[in-house]
Amino acid sequence: MRGIRLQRPQINPIIVREARTRMRGARPYVVLTVFLALLALAGVGIFQLMAQQARFGGVLLSAQVGQGLFKGLAFVELLLVVFLAPAMTSGAISGEREGLTYDMLMATPLRPEQVLWGKLVAALSYLFVLIFAAVPVFSVVFVFGGVEPMALLKALALLVMTTIFFGTLGLFCSALLQRTTRATVVAYALVLLLLGVPLLLATVWGQFSTPPGQAPPPPLVYLQPFSALTAITTITPSADQAMNFFGYGDPLSGLPFLTLLWPGVIHYGPAGPVVVPVYRATLIFYGLLTVLLSWATAHLMGPGRRWRPRRSDLGFVLLLLVIGLAAYVWRDWWHVAPPRMG
C-alpha cells in the first residue's frame, strides 16, 4: 500500500478545532459577560433582600448573609448551566450534518467515540469556563463566612456533573434527531421533564400516601439537580423553615420556588429537621446515565447497523461496571434513609 506511515491522533482533533474557533468573535465574550453580570446581579439582589429584612428589626448575622449568598448564587448558576448545557451540545452532531461536514468527518479514521468525546469536551469546556469564571463571584461568600469550603467544593462538583450530564443529553438528542432545531426542542423537553416531574410528584406525595401526610422518599428527587443543590446548600435547617415566609435563618426560604425543592430532601425526624444528602445519589446516577447516553450516542453516529456490538462497547460496559460496583460497595454513603417520625 502506498501512503505515509501514520500515528494515532494524540490530541483529539475536534477539541483542537473547537478550541481554535470557540473563542473567536465577540459572542463568547458577550455570553461570558452576561453570565457573570447575571450572577453578580443575583448576588446583589440577595444581599439587598437580606439587608431589607434586617431593617425590619431582625438580627442578621454575617454568617447568615454568607449562607444566603451561597445558596442564591449556586441556584442561579445551576439554573444557567442546566439551560445552557443542552443548548451548547444539541447542535454538535446535527450541526455537522446540516453543515455538510459529517461525511467528511466520518470518512476520516476518527471513531464515533472520539468524535463524541471531542464534541462533548469542546462544548462543555466553554461551560466550564463559565463555571470557573464565576468562582471569584462565589468567593464573596467567604467575606461573610458561614460556609465551609467543603460545601463550595460539593456545589462545584454538582455543577460540573450536572453540566456533563445535561450536555450529554443534548448530544444524544443531536445524534438521534439529526436536525438541530428538533434536537434542541426535544432536549429542553427532557430537561423540563427531569426538573418538573420529580418536584411535582414530591410535592403531592403527602396527599396520596397512606397514611396521608407521609414525606416523599428521597429517590424521587435523585435526578433533580436543584433538590441536590438544596441538600448541599442547606446548612442549618430550622424546624419551621417551610412555614417561614421571610425566615432570618435563611432569607430565601420563604420563596415559593425554593420551598418546592425541599420535599424529599429535608425530612423531619424525632430530633428535628434533617437534610438527606441526595446529591450523592444525584452524582452517581448522573454518572451512570452519562455513560449510557454516551454509549447510545456513539452507536447512533456509526455507519449502518448501528446497534451491532463493537469493541468500544467494552469500555462503556467497564465504566458502567466500575460506577455500579462503587455505588454498591459504598451504598451506605449515598443511599441515606430519612429519619422516621415517632
Add this chain to the structure above:
Amino acid sequence: MTPAIETVNLTRRYGRMVALDHLNLTVARGSIYGFIGPNGAGKTTTLRLLAGLIEPTSGEVRLMGQRLIPGGGQRLVGYMPDFFGVYDDLRVWEYLDFFARCYGLEAARRRRTVDELLNLVDLADRRNAYVQSLSRGMQQRLCLAHALVHDPPVLLLDEPASGLDPRARVELRELLRTLRDMGKTVLVSSHILSELAEVCNEIGIIDSGKMIVSGPVETVRRQLEGSARLRIRVLRGLETARALLQRVAATPEEGLPRLRGVRADPSDEAVVLVEVEESDEERQAALLTRLVQAGVVVSEFRAQAENLEELFLRLTAAE
C-alpha cells in the same frame, strides 16, 4: 497488478428501493475513472460505499486488493462528497491542519503537508483567510486538498465540478491530471459527461443502480458504436445527392453501405447527415465514388463519430 478499486456484486437497498444493483466495477491503478450517470443513478451511493460511510446490503468492496470493512478503509481513500461544508471561523490552513490531525499526522509532517497541499490547489496566498470567505471554486479546491492530507492512493470525488464556472472547471481538470501524474487513482463522478470526457482514461455509465458499460474511453465508445454517421458537405448538386442517398437507403445496393437514414444538418444546409449501419470504410468509399460519378461536387466526406455525450443520452434514455 490488483486493481485499485474492485466491487463484486455490490448491492445497496434503502428499504424497498434498490439504489445499487449487483455493481461490478473495476478501476485500474493510476487511472482517472469517470463514473457517469443521471441524477439518482446510484453514483453517490457507490462512492459512499467505497468510502466506508455506509454498509452494503450485499457484495463486497476491495481497495488496493484489501477487502473493505465499513469504517475501516479511510486511510486508503480520500473522499470528497458532492455537497460539502466548511467550518466557519476556521482559517484555510487550520482547515487542512484539522483533517491532517484526524489522520494522525505528526506535527512536522502536518505542517509540510498543509504547505504542499495549499501550493497544489493554488491557495497558498489564502492560507490565513477564513474558509467561508473563499469563492465556490476555491472551497472546492480546498475540499479536494482535504481529501489528500493523508496521501491516499485512491481518491473518490463526487461531482467535483458541480457549481463551478468554466474557468474553475478547466482548473479542476488540470488538477485531476496532476493527481494522475502523482500516481493517484481517481474515481470521479458526474452527471455531465463532457466534464470528464477529456480527462478520464476509463469511464463507466450507470443508470438505475446498474452499470451499463465500463472500460477505457475508446473501448466504450467502440462498444457503443453500433452505427456510424457520415457527414457529407456538397458544394454543387445537393438535390442530386439527396435523391441518390434516399434511393440507396430505400433500396440497399451491393457494395454500398446500408443507410438507415438521411437528413439535413440544421446548422449547415449544404451538409447531409447519413446514418450507416456499419463502419466499413470500403463501402463508405464506394458511396463517395457513386456520388462523384453522379456529378455531385463533394467538399467534405467524413465519418462523424457519435460523441460520448450523445452515447450517454442514448443509453440512459433507452433504460
